[in-house]
Amino acid sequence: MTALDTQRSRTYADDRAHVFHSWSAQGALDPLVVAGAEGSWFWDENGHRYLDFSSQLVNVNIGHQHPKLVAAIQEQAAKLCTIAPFHANEARSEAARLITELAPGDLDMVFFTNGGAEATENAVRMARLATGRHKVLTTYRSYHGATNGAIALTGEPRRWASEPAMPGVVHFWGPYPYRSAFHAASDAEECQRALAHLDDTLVVEGPGTVAAVLLESVVGTNGILVPPDGYLAGVREICDRHGIVFIADEVMSGFGRCGEWFAVDRWQVTPDLICFAKGVNSGYLPLGGVIISRRIADHFKDRPYPGGLTYSGHVLACASAVASIKIFKEEGVIEHARRLGEEVIGPELAKLKERHPSIGDVRGLGVFWAIELVRDRATREMLVPYNASGAAAKPMNDLAAACKARGLWPFTHFNRVHVVPPLTTSADEVRHGLAILDEALTVADQHAAG
Numbered sequence: 086m087t088a089l090d091t092q093r094s095r096t097y098a099d100d101r102a103h104v105f106h107s108w109s110a111q112g113a114l115d116p117l118v119v120a121g122a123e124g125s126w127f128w129d130e131n132g133h134r135y136l137d138f139s140s141q142l143v144n145v146n147i148g149h150q151h152p153k154l155v156a157a158i159q160e161q162a163a164k165l166c167t168i169a170p171f172h173a174n175e176a177r178s179e180a181a182r183l184i185t186e187l188a189p190g191d192l193d194m195v196f197f198t199n200g201g202a203e204a205t206e207n208a209v210r211m212a213r214l215a216t217g218r219h220k221v222l223t224t225y226r227s228y229h230g231a232t233n234g235a236i237a238l239t240g241e242p243r244r245w246a247s248e249p250a251m252p253g254v255v256h257f258w259g260p261y262p263y264r265s266a267f268h269a270a271s272d273a274e275e276c277q278r279a280l281a282h283l284d285d286t287l288v289v290e291g292p293g294t295v296a297a298v299l300l301e302s303v304v305g306t307n308g309i310l311v312p313p314d315g316y317l318a319g320v321r322e323i324c325d326r327h328g329i330v331f332i333a334d335e336v337m338s339g340f341g342r343c344g345e346w347f348a349v350d351r352w353q354v355t356p357d358l359i360c361f362a363k364g365v366n367s368g369y370l371p372l373g374g375v376i377i378s379r380r381i382a383d384h385f386k387d388r389p390y391p392g393g394l395t396y397s398g399h400v401l402a403c404a405s406a407v408a409s410i411k412i413f414k415e416e417g418v419i420e421h422a423r424r425l426g427e428e429v430i431g432p433e434l435a436k437l438k439e440r441h442p443s444i445g446d447v448r449g450l451g452v453f454w455a456i457e458l459v460r461d462r463a464t465r466e467m468l469v470p471y472n473a474s475g476a477a478a479k480p481m482n483d484l485a486a487a488c489k490a491r492g493l494w495p496f497t498h499f500n501r502v503h504v505v506p507p508l509t510t511s512a513d514e515v516r517h518g519l520a521i522l523d524e525a526l527t528v529a530d531q532h533a534a535g
């Protein structure tokens with residue numbers, strides 16, 4: 086064994102002995118030891134390279150180890166690493182200005198957090214205090230983070246083990262044309278019925294008790310559910326009618342993922358609060374936040390905001406956000422993301438759907454796409470049951486393994502593969518990844534009716 090081999094096995098052994106991983110039965114884990122990354126690729130300790138079709142957790146929007154972003158962090162580290170949240174600081178001020186310049190309407194203040202969950206927690210706190218109301222409406226098939234409030238807001242199985250969590254959360258159905266909760270036959274019908282359902286939910290909950298409606302502008306992990314045209318505008322109108330705060334969770338959908346700075350831009354809708362994290366600085370350092378409308382910010386002009394974090398507006402993290410936003414602008418990252426979606430991913434996925442009987446639906450925008458796998462296109466029976474684990478999840482696990490064996494790191498969730506590489510991935514790299522997926526999908530086809 087060489088010294089290098091000893092170090093490698095030491096890393097793995099220390100991980101297994103001492104690192105407690107998220108969302109996992111610790112005994113069942115066999116983590117890849119990642120040695121390095123560049124652009125849209127990362128590699129393990131043995132030099133096996135993977136094209137990153139997951140952007141890790143759909144956060145490395147700018148790609149791995151962008152030299153200008155690394156340099157900006159190094160420069161800031163040499164100048165000033167950290168300062169208490171009550172001081173002002175150049176990097177924090179500039180990050181807040183740049184982010185609010187990008188945000189729609191009168192959203193012109195930022196409360197910085199360390200990530201997405203703290204953003205949704207604080208957005209809800211702001212909405213409750215600003216309205217004097219208590220309830221929060223969020224959709225089934227959503228994820229909003231794993232802290233006590235954020236997991237309560239979440240509309241999927243990751244919430245179950247934490248119940249009862251924060252009281253006052255009511256879940257309702259959002260639009261999902263492929264599996265419509267409203268038996269809708271078209272996008273327009275889905276939009277109209279989903280809005281009527283939200284109206285009905287408010288009638289029975291009492292609109293005067295509802296502080297906020299919180300939505301992922303485009304639902305991420307739970308299926309890349311792109312709302313039909315008119316839905317977000319309709320939610321905006323319903324919130325206005327009842328004095329309810331509209332919170333857009335753009336933790337995954339924001340910062341270019343949907344080919345826009347914020348997904349709401351596509352429909353020209355202005356929420357009252359936008360939660361962000363992930364793509365704001367591609368996770369080079371932990372950072373998130375809430376972009377706050379003037380009206381809600383003013384609520385806390387003469388009364389203190391009862392919330393805070395030691396690392397709110399962390400200097401290094403803010404410097405990385407500043408650098409990242411500048412790189413996006415200089416390199417046309419948003420435009421590239423939009424083109425990748427329209428010219429490469431969308432058309433290529435449509436071709437895959439023609440070839441593979443296991444593909445029931447493909448959908449998405451920008452660099453945010455889902456392939457939904459079924460056993461039967463006619464009945465739309467899912468390739469694996471909802472929330473499957475163990476043997477029941479085997480077809481999906483086999484598909485993921487087939488991708489990895491060919492050098493592609495996929496993002497899978499339930500019966501779906503999401504195509505979510507860094508926004509900076511080249512068209513050729515995307516085509517290379519999709520060609521691997523094409524081969525690997527034969528594994529799923531074995532379970533599908535012809």
Ligand SMILES: Cc1ncc(COP(=O)(O)O)c(C=O)c1O
Pocket residue numbers: 142199200201202203205228229230231301305306334335336337338362363373
């Ligand atoms: C839409 C959405 N909101 C919130 C979160 C939570 O973010 P974090 O993991 O940074 O707390 C996530 C994470 O995946 C997310 O996708």
